Amino acid sequence: MKSVDLGARRYIWCRGKAAWLMGPPAAQWLEDLRGALAAGQTGLARHVSRQLAEDCAVMLALTLTHGRPVPEPNMRAAWALERLAAEPVAADCWELIRGFDELPADEQLVERCAELQRRARELVGHVPDALSPEGYYPALGLAREWIELVSAVGEGGFLPGEWTRGSDA
Amino acid sequence: MSGARREQLAERLRGFHAVELEQVLEVIDYLRDGEDSVLVGGSLAYGLGNEKSDLDIVVAGPPGSQSSSRMPLEHFIDTLRVDVWKLRVDELEALFELAQSRLADPAPFAGAFGDVFEQADLKLLHRVAYGVVIDGPQLTPEAGREYRAVAGQLLVREYAERMRHALFLAQLAQAAGRPLAAAINARFGVEDALQAAIAARGVPFSDNKWLQTRLEGEAGDLREAYRPFMVLPEGGEASATFVAAAVGAAEELAGTALAAGALAADAAWENGGLRLLPAGDLLALLDPEQDVVYELDPEEAEAWRALGEGPSWSCAECSEAQGELCFSLYAEGMLKLTWSRGLPVGELGLRVGELDEVR
Numbered sequence: 458m459k460s461v462d463l464g465a466r467r468y469i470w471c472r473g474k475a476a477w478l479m480g481p482p483a484a485q486w487l488e489d490l491r492g493a494l495a496a497g498q499t500g501l502a503r504h505v506s507r508q509l510a511e512d513c514a515v516m517l518a519l520t521l522t523h524g525r526p527v528p529e530p531n532m533r534a535a536w537a538l539e540r541l542a543a544e545p546v547a548a549d550c551w552e553l554i555r556g557f558d559e560l561p562a563d564e565q566l567v568e569r570c571a572e573l574q575r576r577a578r579e580l581v582g583h584v585p586d587a588l589s590p591e592g593y594y595p596a597l598g599l600a601r602e603w604i605e606l607v608s609a610v611g612e613g614g615f616l617p618g619e620w621t622r623g624s625d626a
Numbered sequence: 627m628s629g630a631r632r633e634q635l636a637e638r639l640r641g642f643h644a645v646e647l648e649q650v651l652e653v654i655d656y657l658r659d660g661e662d663s664v665l666v667g668g669s670l671a672y673g674l675g676n677e678k679s680d681l682d683i684v685v686a687g688p689p690g691s692q693s694s695s696r697m698p699l700e701h702f703i704d705t706l707r708v709d710v711w712k713l714r715v716d717e718l719e720a721l722f723e724l725a726q727s728r729l730a731d732p733a734p735f736a737g738a739f740g741d742v743f744e745q746a747d748l749k750l751l752h753r754v755a756y757g758v759v760i761d762g763p764q765l766t767p768e769a770g771r772e773y774r775a776v777a778g779q780l781l782v783r784e785y786a787e788r789m790r791h792a793l794f795l796a797q798l799a800q801a802a803g804r805p806l807a808a809a810i811n812a813r814f815g816v817e818d819a820l821q822a823a824i825a826a827r828g829v830p831f832s833d834n835k836w837l838q839t840r841l842e843g844e845a846g847d848l849r850e851a852y853r854p855f856m857v858l859p860e861g862g863e864a865s866a867t868f869v870a871a872a873v874g875a876a877e878e879l880a881g882t883a884l885a886a887g888a889l890a891a892d893a894a895w896e897n898g899g900l901r902l903l904p905a906g907d908l909l910a911l912l913d914p915e916q917d918v919v920y921e922l923d924p925e926e927a928e929a930w931r932a933l934g935e936g937p938s939w940s941c942a943e944c945s946e947a948q949g950e951l952c953f954s955l956y957a958e959g960m961l962k963l964t965w966s967r968g969l970p971v972g973e974l975g976l977r978v979g980e981l982d983e984v985r
């Protein structure tokens with residue numbers, strides 16, 4: 458058993474935010490990167506690798522430093538990188554967020570992004586990709602469990618807004 | 627023209643997914659009404675996209691027919707994901723009506739077409755305005771309405787306001803000694819300015835992820851303007867130059883003044899629930915609702931007190947110390963940055979190309 462030396466409310470909020478706010482897009486970015494490279498779309502690959510690194514940095518900052526709240530999108534990358542400054546993973550995030558004069562070789566870029574995503578998932582847990590046929594129902598099932606968990610600590614939901622429009626009015 | 631675009635789309639679907647348009651029509655047939663139109667929008671219809679791209683379809687039914695929610699109905703044909711929005715033409719007209727009223731309103735877009743749903747609406751408007759009709763008749767707008775003019779102006783304004791926001795933040799961050807946030811926002815600001823400039827040429831909306839692809843293709847003449855900002859500067863010292871260059875580049879692209887001093891009059895910090903609660907030596911700035919507390923030093927506490935009780939504070943009226951404190955809290959997600967007015971398209975100096983004035 459691992460005891461969590463942090464208030465239950467904050468721990469669950471941070472972990473849940475990491476999983477649901479950033480997890481699904483991060484999964485999608487890796488797919489987008491593979492598609493971009495297969496089609497020779499280097500501009501898209503540049504953008505996608507940057508976004509993936511930003512989302513992973515936020516996930517890591519949430520789970521490693523338990524920052525709350527998450528600032529608006531314009532500030533998230535800086536917020537996460539500043540919080541992760543003492544972590545070795547910050548340099549990997551920064552290189553991808555910073556961008557490249559010359560894009561690394563395809564395989565190398567995919568490998569770096571996949572590794573970052575793997576490290577984030579190791580801490581946050583796996584969220585099935587709701588936009589894929591095999592992930593659709595598992596994602597709904599997992600969302601249901603998370604709603605129960607966050608409700609138990611008195612927090613509101615934090616599923617992607619478009620999942621809950623109307624139901625939280 | 628429409629037939630040629632349909633054929634190009636068909637070829638892309640065939641090439642990327644080995645799927646025919648007829649298969650797509652068959653799969654979504656259960657959503658069809660007798661007199662509807664089927665439009666395809668999104669990256670694949672706009673000459674972008676790749677093997678991972680999905681297909682975005684709007685089924686526009688006659689008044690009285692059923693419509694779905696704003697969440698797409700997902701379908702899969704082998705490797706192709708097909709997202710379908712089923713809406714009535716009168717709902718689409720109402721959406722264009724709303725867009726026109728927002729464009730005529732000087733209030734900022736944030737909260738109008740700025741959040742995730744309204745961004746979805748923005749995409750929907752562009753699917754209707756620029757989509758490829760793959761079955762049924764072309765949609766005919768109400769008299770006096772030009773779908774493309776409304777959708778285009780909406781996009782220009784959305785990006786122009788994002789540009790203003792990002793570049794104001796970049797300059798505030800630089801002044802507050804936060805070079806990382808400054809450089810990141812400077813790059814965002816240039817990208818938003820480029821998006822506004824491209825949108826003004828009458829190009830349909832695609833996600834930010836396609837900006838660089840467009841700069842490699844149809845907007846190739848703007849590529850050099852972006853090149854100095856593709857990579858963020860290493861180290862804090864270079865960020866001041868980077869931010870100043872970004873402001874200059876965006877001013878040139880958008881034809882509007884973006885210096886922080888000029889923007890501050892329209893900007894304000896908005897406080898949600900932070901309160902200063904001193905307890906002896908502890909100067910606690912607390913938001914119990916958010917489960918957040920900060921320790922202030924005496925100078926910061928004084929700056930906070932001098933801001934006053936109000937829920938919002940004009941950026942132009944903040945002292946240097948107050949500005950830095952407010953920016954730091956904003957960077958933590960504890961304050962919001964709001965605008966008292968939008969950035970109407972008429973105030974910009976963009977080359978508007980085929981974009982007509984919306985009346």
